[in-house]
Amino acid sequence: MQQRDLEPFETTSADGARLHGMRRPGTGTPVVLVHGVAMDRRIWADSGFLDAVPDADLLALDLRGRGASERVGLPQRHGIDRHVEDVRAVMDLFGHPEYTVFGVYFGGRTALRVAADDSRVTRAYSFCAHAEEVELPDDAVEQEAAAIEAPDGHRYLTDHFHRVGAPDWMVDACRRVDLPELAAVTRGLWHGSARAVQRRNPGQDLVLITAEGDPERDVFTAGERRLGARIWLVDSPTRVRAAHRLAEVGARVATEAAGQAAGTGAR
């Protein structure tokens, strides 16, 4: 966030977790920004997304256990329903009738779940996470949590993201995350994150975004059919490398928000 016009906020999630965030005042429907698993709210400035959306009213929270928000410790307090409650607590705090929610990776899956649970969401964008059921590979998830808990847990993540060509802002974000909490978030995936996301509110505009080269592109188009979602493809060989395009995607979000304000909103 540009330092000049940031307004910190605090609120409490449904289970009592204290959440911190930043508002950058603007115009139009407020946009709640939801970061991914190994991240915090600083990614929005670091990725250039904020500069790409100069006019919107942006609400960027730190999800529980990340950034300045409360460490909750237990995997069952990191289930996707708790992430949904974190986002809804921010919407409650600002009291607007309508919101757009934009999430990246697991934050995108969370954004789709918030839309399903809350009709205040009129538009939801999921950057590089689809809405279909996933097979959680139990050994891989536990191995990943154990690798993260190890003394060099940050290296496990930063080595991986370097290897797969992630942008610096994503590698830097990993280094900021509290490792015991991140291991709990990883194990928290077992609590509800595997099931498909449903559309429960007919009027919502749902947008799924992935890489042209994503081998799982057909899973995203399944969401297009099943949910009546729109699909955006970014010019990138993989979902992780699509993170280099996050600012570009922000510019498209800004265009849609402007169009909506002018009454010619893309539907």
Ligand SMILES: CC(C)[C@@H]1NC(=O)[C@@H]2CCCN2C(=O)C/N=C(\N[C@H](C(=O)N[C@@H](Cc2ccccc2)C(=O)N[C@H](CC(=O)O)C2=N[C@H](C(=O)O)CS2)C(C)C)[C@H](C(C)C)NC1=O
């Ligand atoms: C390889 C490794 C560094 C990476 N670990 C992460 O990165 C973060 C940090 C630690 C836990 N992490 C997860 O993600 C959980 N671990 C995984 N989950 C898969 C996955 O698909 N996850 C989705 C989100 C999601 C979740 C549940 C249900 C649906 C969607 C996802 O978005 N992953 C992308 C990578 C990609 O799209 O290829 C990223 N997520 C990062 C983030 O959210 O910060 C930024 S990149 C399967 C098994 C669900 C796999 C698996 C090997 C265990 N490990 C990873 O993926």
